[in-house]
Amino acid sequence: MNLLLTLVVPLFLLVMMVPAAVAQLRHWTHPGRVVLEACGAGVLLIVASLVLPITGWMAIVWWAVLTLCAAGAGVATWRTWHRPAPAADGLTGRAAVNAHPVGARSLVANVAIWLVAALVALVGG
Amino acid sequence: MSSPLDDQPSDPHLADPAPTTTPPSRATTRRTALAGAAGAGAILALTGLAAGPRPARLGDVHGDAELAAALRPHLGGHRHVSAVVTDGDQQRFAGFGADETTEFEIGSVTKTFTGALLMDAVDRGEVSLETTVAEILGERAAGSEASDVTLAEIASQSSGLPRLPLTRVLASLPINFLRKDPYSGSSVDGVIDAALDASLSDRGEYAYSNLGVAFLGQLLATQTGVSWQELLRSRLLDPLGMTSTRAPFRLDEIGTDAPRGHGRSGLSAGAWTMHGYGPAGGIRSTGHDMALYLASMQDGSNPGSAGLEPLVERGEDSAVGIVWSLRTTDAGESLVQHNGMTGGFAAFCGFNQDSGRGVVLMTDSALSPDELGAGILDGSVSL
Numbered sequence: 001m002n003l004l005l006t007l008v009v010p011l012f013l014l015v016m017m018v019p020a021a022v023a024q025l026r027h028w029t030h031p032g033r034v035v036l037e038a039c040g041a042g043v044l045l046i047v048a049s050l051v052l053p054i055t056g057w058m059a060i061v062w063w064a065v066l067t068l069c070a071a072g073a074g075v076a077t078w079r080t081w082h083r084p085a086p087a088a089d090g091l092t093g094r095a096a097v098n099a100h101p102v103g104a105r106s107l108v109a110n111v112a113i114w115l116v117a118a119l120v121a122l123v124g125g
Numbered sequence: 126m127s128s129p130l131d132d133q134p135s136d137p138h139l140a141d142p143a144p145t146t147t148p149p150s151r152a153t154t155r156r157t158a159l160a161g162a163a164g165a166g167a168i169l170a171l172t173g174l175a176a177g178p179r180p181a182r183l184g185d186v187h188g189d190a191e192l193a194a195a196l197r198p199h200l201g202g203h204r205h206v207s208a209v210v211t212d213g214d215q216q217r218f219a220g221f222g223a224d225e226t227t228e229f230e231i232g233s234v235t236k237t238f239t240g241a242l243l244m245d246a247v248d249r250g251e252v253s254l255e256t257t258v259a260e261i262l263g264e265r266a267a268g269s270e271a272s273d274v275t276l277a278e279i280a281s282q283s284s285g286l287p288r289l290p291l292t293r294v295l296a297s298l299p300i301n302f303l304r305k306d307p308y309s310g311s312s313v314d315g316v317i318d319a320a321l322d323a324s325l326s327d328r329g330e331y332a333y334s335n336l337g338v339a340f341l342g343q344l345l346a347t348q349t350g351v352s353w354q355e356l357l358r359s360r361l362l363d364p365l366g367m368t369s370t371r372a373p374f375r376l377d378e379i380g381t382d383a384p385r386g387h388g389r390s391g392l393s394a395g396a397w398t399m400h401g402y403g404p405a406g407g408i409r410s411t412g413h414d415m416a417l418y419l420a421s422m423q424d425g426s427n428p429g430s431a432g433l434e435p436l437v438e439r440g441e442d443s444a445v446g447i448v449w450s451l452r453t454t455d456a457g458e459s460l461v462q463h464n465g466m467t468g469g470f471a472a473f474c475g476f477n478q479d480s481g482r483g484v485v486l487m488t489d490s491a492l493s494p495d496e497l498g499a500g501i502l503d504g505s506v507s508l
Contacts, residue, residue, distance in 0.1 A: 030161075031162070032157070034161040034164075038165035038169050039168055042169060042171075049176035050390075053390065055389055055390065055492070059178035059391075063173075066172065066177070070165075073161075073165035073166065076161075077159075077162035081155060111168075118176075120303060124305065125303075125305075
C-alpha cells in the first residue's frame with residue numbers, strides 16, 4: 001500500500017500528463033486547448049504535490065513534467081503563430097483533437113477547477 | 126518578403142493548408158495564440174510557484190560540529206534539525222538551522238509522555254495498570270465494547286481500538302488538502318465517545334492506535350479531575366525542568382512566531398495541536414528539554430521508565446511496553462524507542478539500555494528520521 005501511494009500513484013499522475021504535452025509538441029494546437037491542457041496538467045501536478053510524498057527523484061520528475069508541459073505550450077503557440085489552422089478533413093486522432101477549438105464553458109470550468117486547486121495550495125499550511 | 130504565416134508547413138498534418146469549415150482569421154489566430162500562451166504560461170508558472178516541490182537545504186550548524194558532520198550525510202531532504210546524543214553522562218547537541226531552544230512538534234513521541242503520566246498515576250495509587258475503562262467512566266461506559274479494556278492494554282497498543290475513528294478519518298480528508306491539523310475541532314468528550322463507540326478488533330494483539338493513546342490521556346484526566354495538559358505540566362514537565370515544552374490545546378496558543386514545518390513535498394504545513402487528541406501527539410519541545418527527558422528516562426527519574434517491561438509482542442525481537450517500542454538487536458542489546466510525525470515535523474527518541482547511548486532527533490520536515498535514530502542506537506551509524 002505504501003509503495004502504491006508513494007511511487008505508483010504519483011508516477012501515474014505525472015505520466016498521465018506526458019501524452020498531452022507531447023501532442024502539443026507534435027501537432028497544431030488550438031490556443032484554447034493549450035490553456036485547457038495547462039489547466040489539466042496544473043490540477044494533477046498540484047494534487048500530486050498536496051497528497052503524495054514527492055521528494056528526491058519524484059520532485060525532479062515533477063519539475064520535468066511541468067517543464068515539458070510549458071515547452072508543449074510554447075511550441076504549440078509558436079506553431080499557431082506561424083502556421084494556419086490545418087484542414088479538419090485531413091486530420092485524424094490526436095492531431096484532430098488538438099486542432100479542434102475548445103468551448104468557452106469548458107474552458108471557464110477548467111480554469112475554475114485549476115484556480116480552486118491553486119488556491120488550496122497557496123492558502124494551505 | 127513573406128510573413129511567417131506564408132511559410133509552407135513541414136508538419137505532415139499540415140500538408141493540406143486548405144481552410145477548415147470555420148477558419149479562424151489570421152489576425153484572430155495571432156491574438157488567440159498570444160492569449161493562449163499567456164494563459165497557459167500563467168497557469169503553469171503559478172502551479173510551480175504554489176505547489177512545486179521545494180529542494181531542501183540543511184541549515185547552518187549549531188553546537189557540536191563533529192556530531193553535525195557525522196549526521197549530515199544522513200539528513201538529505203531535511204531543513205532544520207535538532208539532534209541530541211547521549212553516551213552515559215556525556216551529552217552532545219548538534220543543530221542544523223536550530224539551536225537548543227528551537228521548538229519542534231514531536232508528534233507521537235508525545236505518547237511516551239502520556240505513558241509516563243499513566244505510570245505516575247499508578248505510582249500515586251490513583252489507578253492501576255489493570256484499571257478498566259468502566260472503573261473510570263462508570264455508567265458512561267455501559268454497553269461499550271471498550272468498557273472492560275484495561276489501561277495496560279491501551280498503553281501497550283493492544284486494546285483492539287482502531288487507529289482512528291472512521292468519522293475522524295473522513296473529516297480530516299479535506300483538511301489534509303489544506304495541510305492543516307486534521308484533528309482540529311475534536312473535543313475531549315469527542316475522543317472519549319469515539320473510543321466508547323468503537324468496535325474492537327484483534328484485542329490482545331499489537332495494533333497502533335492514536336485513538337487509544339488519546340483516550341488513555343483523557344481517561345487519566347477524567348480520573349484526576351484536571352485536563353491532560355495540566356497533568357502534563359504539573360506532574361512531568363515541571364518536575365523534569367522542561368520549561369520550554371508545551372502542549373497547546375488551541376491553535377491560537379501556539380503563537381505566530383512559532384516555527385512551522387514542511388510537508389514531504391516541501392510545502393509549508395500548518396501547526397498541529399490535535400485538540401482532544403493532544404495526548405497522542407500534541408507536544409512541542411526543544412533540544413534542551415528533550416535532552417532532559419531522555420536523560421530522565423535513562424537514569425530512571427522519569428515515571429515512564431517504570432513501564433519498559435514488554436507487554437505485547439510486536440513481531441520478531443520486538444515488543445511494546447507502556448507505549449515505548451522495545452527491540453532487541455542482533456547483538457542482543459535492548460533498545461527503547463518511539464517515533465513521531467505531524468504534518469510538517471518528525472521526531473525520534475530512544476536509548477540503548479545496554480550501551481547507554483541515547484538519541485533525540487527532531488526535524489521540521491515530515492520525513493522520518495527513524496532509520497538514522499535506530500542506527501545511532503544500535504551502533505550501525507558511527508558518530
